[in-house]
Amino acid sequence: MRVIVSLDELRLARRKLKDPVGLVPTMGFLHEGHLSLVQRARLECASVVVSIFVNPAQFGPHEDLDKYPRDLQRDLDLLKPYDVDLIWTPTNEDMYPTGYQTWVTVEEVSKPLEGVMRPGHFRGVVTVVAKLFNAVQPQKAYFGQKDAQQAVVIRQMSADLNIPTEVLVCPTVREADGLAMSSRNVFLSPEERRAATVLSRGLFKAKADFETGERDADQLRMVVLNTLATEPAVEVQYVSCAHPDTLEELEGKVERALLALAVRIGKTRLIDNIIL
CATH class of the missing domain: 3.40.50.620 (HUPs)
Structure with missing residues (x-):
């Protein structure tokens, strides 16, 4: 080396x-x-x-x-x-x-x-x-x-x-509790670190709904937003349901999508996503 x-x-x-x-x-x-x-x-x-x-x-x-x-x-x-x-x-x-x-x-x-x-x-x-x-x-x-x-x-x-x-x-590598690994995670306080797990929970909830038949782009975004809203420490910057190749926002029925989000928790900015 x-x-x-x-x-x-x-x-x-x-x-x-x-x-x-x-x-x-x-x-x-x-x-x-x-x-x-x-x-x-x-x-x-x-x-x-x-x-x-x-x-x-x-x-x-x-x-x-x-x-x-x-x-x-x-x-x-x-x-x-x-x-x-x-x-x-x-x-x-x-x-x-x-x-x-x-x-x-x-x-x-x-x-x-x-x-x-x-x-x-x-x-x-x-x-x-x-x-x-x-x-x-x-x-x-x-x-x-x-x-x-x-x-x-x-x-x-x-x-x-x-x-x-x-x-x-x-593939994204995640901690045992679902948080996507990031060099910026080191900036999170213990309480912020606990709150940060809401990012993956929101994405995985939307993915579970997608896999059981939910196909409406707005509904999928709302599932994520509603989950993020359960953590007061989270300041949402965006939740996106977009085409995974063009990144154009999708409307109505979707068959394939990039579900992505960005938030601030305290002074730390975090992003995460999954492919549907």
Whole structure:
């Protein structure tokens, strides 16, 4: 397991890797969700690269960039059992050198949901992922379903720019009580952590209703909203029932959908989703 920082080091090391190469892009402070991506990459690829970079370009001016958890040594210790070939930990200067002025924007699928709540977020995400793909040249890249819109946006970018990297989306990993694993969960107080389980309860209740015949998009949204309303600590930002590929909101009868939500609990913002 080799840790490298500079782009020049990465390019030299990449030439020695056997194909196919699998890339797992992360912002660090790893949890079992990230490690499940690494494990799948290790099973499917001859070589595995993990990037660890807290990307400032995807944070808004009043978001939690400065407070985002960081612990590189902890991350390296967690990765040791997975036989990762390269861990790339670029600096801000490596990714956005002085005078940097080029950005990648995906239009329609980046506009709803997180695009409304976090203006400019996906410009930062797509740009950094395009740079990661360009630098690492992976045959496969692994992302989590928890960030469902991110996966849709990155797939669109890859297709539009003819990037020959297969974008693979892996299931959300959850705690025993249903809470989706997230690096931001560390910010929750014990009481907020308990309240946060209402997110998955709402989604799973709607999924159960869907599986027993409920097909009306508004009713499915309402099931989630009503469940979230049982926790006073939860401030709802959105509940969406959208097409899983276009992210257009659905009305009337649905046969397939992405049911997604975003909330604040105290100072912590959480997202979650399921596919119906």
